[in-house]
Amino acid sequence: MSHDDSLTRLMRHVLKLHRHSVDLMIQKYDVFPGQPPLLMRLSERDGQSQKELADSMLIKPPTLTVMINRMEKTGLVERKPDPDDQRVSRVYLTGKGRQAAAGVREALQVLEAKCFEHFSPEEKMLFRRLLWQVRDDLETFQRHFKDE
Structure with a gap:
């Protein structure tokens, strides 16, 4: 079997097409590539800590911080200190973020x-x-x- 016929290559190509299609469908919500998983997790359980989100998304905390910073700038999420532990920052969807999450869910x-x-x-x-x-x-x- 040639490299072009490998199942792994085909799977990678299909996943790229899928992700690109999602990105095209959700760009009107100010949602950028890589952000839908964060929106979905927060729509399922708002107010998670950054550590909880990074762990559930299988990404490193600094990567998540960059993502959250960008999403804060576009008005999709906001951070608030945990009422019980000021060292912990919790992430919440804004109204715009809830609309974007609904749009992403529909696109999916x-x-x-x-x-x-x-x-x-x-x-x-x-x-x-x-x-x-x-x-x-x-x-x-x-x-x-x-x-x-």
């Missing part, structure tokens, strides 16, 4: 429907199971390297 639903419009319910179920298996295999693989 539209895109998911488009991506799988030619799949039968059984094919979607099989594809989900196969992706879970790839995820589990990669997590096991990474744990192996962390344990060494």
Whole structure:
């Protein structure tokens, strides 16, 4: 099999197309690439600490800080000190951020429907199971390297 035919290359290409499509659909909300996961996490549970957000997004705290700073400038989020521990900063969606999160959620639903419009319910179920298996295999693989 040539490099052009590899499953990994195809998967990477599909993921890039998906992310680019999301980015195109949400740019009207002042949401930039990489920011949708933060919006979704805050829409599910507003007021998380920066550490909680970085851990759940699997990114380093300095990366999250840059993202939050940018989102504060566009009016999507705001930071407030934790009432019980002033050393902890909590991140909250603004009204504009809640609207953007709703727009992102809708864009993701539209895109998911488009991506799988030619799949039968059984094919979607099989594809989900196969992706879970790839995820589990990669997590096991990474744990192996962390344990060494």
